[in-house]
Amino acid sequence: MGLLSKKDAKLITDPLADNNPVTIQVLGICSALAITAELEASIVMAIAVLFVLALGNVVISLMRNIIPSKIRIIVQLIVVATLVIIVDLVLKAFAYELSKTLSVFVGLIITNCIIMGRFEAFALANTPGKAFLDGIGNAAGYGLILVIVGFFRELLGSGTLLGMQVLGDPIEKTGVYAFGYENNGFMLLAPMALITLGIIIWVQRSRNEALIEDH
Amino acid sequence: MEKRTDKNSYTIIFATVMVIIVGSMLAFLATYLKPQIDENKRLEKQQNILYALGINDNDEKSVVFISTKDVAEKFDKYIVKQIIIQGDKVTEDDNAYLLDLKKEHAQAKDKGHQRRLPLFIGEKDGEKFYIIPMLGKGLWDAVWGYVALDKNLVVEGIFFDHKGETPGLGANINQRFFMDDFKGEHILDGTTFKGITVAKGNADPKNERKEDFKVDAIAGATITGDGLTAMIKKDLRMYMPYLQTLNK
Numbered sequence: 001m002g003l004l005s006k007k008d009a010k011l012i013t014d015p016l017a018d019n020n021p022v023t024i025q026v027l028g029i030c031s032a033l034a035i036t037a038e039l040e041a042s043i044v045m046a047i048a049v050l051f052v053l054a055l056g057n058v059v060i061s062l063m064r065n066i067i068p069s070k071i072r073i074i075v076q077l078i079v080v081a082t083l084v085i086i087v088d089l090v091l092k093a094f095a096y097e098l099s100k101t102l103s104v105f106v107g108l109i110i111t112n113c114i115i116m117g118r119f120e121a122f123a124l125a126n127t128p129g130k131a132f133l134d135g136i137g138n139a140a141g142y143g144l145i146l147v148i149v150g151f152f153r154e155l156l157g158s159g160t161l162l163g164m165q166v167l168g169d170p171i172e173k174t175g176v177y178a179f180g181y182e183n184n185g186f187m188l189l190a191p192m193a194l195i196t197l198g199i200i201i202w203v204q205r206s207r208n209e210a211l212i213e214d215h
Numbered sequence: 216m217e218k219r220t221d222k223n224s225y226t227i228i229f230a231t232v233m234v235i236i237v238g239s240m241l242a243f244l245a246t247y248l249k250p251q252i253d254e255n256k257r258l259e260k261q262q263n264i265l266y267a268l269g270i271n272d273n274d275e276k277s278v279v280f281i282s283t284k285d286v287a288e289k290f291d292k293y294i295v296k297q298i299i300i301q302g303d304k305v306t307e308d309d310n311a312y313l314l315d316l317k318k319e320h321a322q323a324k325d326k327g328h329q330r331r332l333p334l335f336i337g338e339k340d341g342e343k344f345y346i347i348p349m350l351g352k353g354l355w356d357a358v359w360g361y362v363a364l365d366k367n368l369v370v371e372g373i374f375f376d377h378k379g380e381t382p383g384l385g386a387n388i389n390q391r392f393f394m395d396d397f398k399g400e401h402i403l404d405g406t407t408f409k410g411i412t413v414a415k416g417n418a419d420p421k422n423e424r425k426e427d428f429k430v431d432a433i434a435g436a437t438i439t440g441d442g443l444t445a446m447i448k449k450d451l452r453m454y455m456p457y458l459q460t461l462n463k
Contacts, residue, residue: 037383037435068226075233082237089244093251096259104379104386154383163276171421185434188384 004133011133015141021114022145023201024211028114032146033193035105040162042150045105046143050136051087052109053118056080057135060123067124076119077110084109114142149196157187258283260312261290267346267361267374268293268337278391294346296336300457302329311335316350316359332453337363344371347454351446354438355379358388358446364402368458370411373397375443385439396422396430404428408455410448413440 004012021027028049035041059079060067067075088106091099109115118138123131154160159167159177168175170183186192205211219225262280265271270293272279281289297311311333323330335346343366350359356378363371375388387393400411414429415437422430432440 035382037381041382066220066229068220068222068229070221070226071230074230078233078237082241085241086244089248089252092255093248096252096255104382107379188435 008130008133011130012137012140015134015137016144017141017204018208018211020141020145020204021117021138022142022197023204025114025117027117028112028142029197031105031108031112032142032149032197033190034108036146036150036193036196037153037157037188038163039147039150039154041105042146043143044101045108046139046146048102048105048109049112049114049142050139052080052083053115053139054132054135056083056115057118057123057131058128059083060119061126061128061131064124064126072124073116073120076116079119080115081110114138145197145200148200149193152196153187153193156184157192159183255283257313258286261286263374263376264312264335264337264346264348264361265289265293267363267372268339268344269363269372270339273391276391278389278394293337293339294335295338298334298336300332300334300454305457308333312348316348317357320350330453332457334454334457342366345454345458347451349446349450351442351449353377353380353388353442354385354436355381358439358442360443360446362397362447362451364458366461368401368403370397370400370402377439380439381436383435384433385436387433387436388439388443393430393433399425400430401426401428402451406459408452410444410451413444415440 015021018024022029022032031045031049035045056079060076063075063079084106088099088102091102118134122134126134151161154162155166159165159170165175167181168177170177220229262271262283265281265286266278270289271281280286294312296307297309299306299308299311299314312335314331314333316333319330319332322328333348335348337344337346344363345365346361346363348359348361350357352358358375358377358380360373360375362373365371373394375394377386377388380386380388397411402408402410409428412429413432415432419427419429419431
């Protein structure tokens with residue numbers, strides 16, 4: 001990355017792999033389980049979090065020297081809630097269709113632990129520029145896992161990707177269904193999201209044993 | 216040394232100022248945008264009602280409403296009459312579609328209050344259709360819909376929507392594959408009201424049996440489906456006394 005110094009580039013690339021907020025820090029699990037039954041929902045959620053996390057990180061970073069330490073968590077919560085409400089209101093007024101698609105995600109964004117986690121761990125101690133990059137990086141790392149889980153759940157659970165029937169028609173018995181293949185409805189339920197996530201964590205740690213914690 | 220920002224007085228002043236700034240900012244924004252948001256909601260209701268009647272821009276697979284530009288004109292054209300039924304009294308009201316069903320639900324619990332039931336009468340290809348609004352509970356939050364019935368009380372079209380059902384599961388009640396299943400379903404067995412049940416495992420995925428009072432449920436969305444069943448049965452039943460007098 002020519003534009004960024006090595007250190008800054010690391011802020012973005014680290015959370016994508018070796019310091020992934022979902023698989024390594026195990027944050028943001030609730031939303032990762034709840035909305036990954038479809039690839040499209042995963043992508044929408046990833047974009048929404050990217051927006052809120054990058055902006056929120058900058059706001060918190062700008063305020064870092066004036067926030068009283070005793071109530072900093074409450075201040076962080078207010079910042080994320082305010083941002084989300086503003087976005088929600090503006091969308092409802094000017095992009096009503098989009099706001100309907102996003103409605104469920106709005107509440108989930110406020111409760112996403114990654115956002116509070118990054119505010120607390122990074123934005124409070126760094127300059128706005130760095131905080132912005134950190135926000136982008138962590139949201140991308142979160143989004144990456146969401147998209148992977150969403151991809152497998154939608155493919156194996158519904159036989160579709162982004163709503164398109166990629167494996168053939170299960171009712172007309174075309175494509176792979178002609179050979180007796182059936183969709184696994186269990187993939188659509190939350191437990192399989194957890195198992196899929198577990199498999200990703202397993203694969204990642206067996207490829208890089210430095211990530212395994214000592215006990 | 217204690218930092219300036221650690222003092223109690225500073226903390227209290229900071230909190231107060233922040234609450235005032237954030238509170239007034241949000242209040243201002245909400246008030247400023249409210250007329251626009253209300254207008255969007257009004258147009259959406261018109262789109263939904265027309266959708267149930269089968270007036271939409273659907274392509275092969277997806278749900279496409281009449282565009283917000285044309286919806287007011289089409290609404291006036293196809294919805295010929297709106298009435299409010301209250302007991303035996305029937306009054307015409309051109310804004311019946313704006314009636315707040317949630318409020319009516321709540322008021323119905325008071326003794327002596329006769330519930331007001333809005334009914335929209337549409338006309339398409341020279342035939343009359345009766346469109347009934349419904350409101351119920353899904354898994355997480357409200358679900359609602361509109362059902363258009365022809366003069367024999369067979370479903371002409373249906374529309375569902377929800378506030379916060381799970382994406383990929385319950386949220387799919389507003390998709391074509393689910394809503395289209397209701398078309399042609401009967402709700403009466405002779406003259407007894409049966410409603411339509413969102414049923415698991417009725418082994419009729421193409422929904423070829425139209426008189427079994429059942430449509431296929433969505434996998435992983437049992438409680439949303441049960442909510443719809445309850446909503447359809449409860450809300451349609453209230454209209455039966457009125458609708459059944461029409462055919463006599």
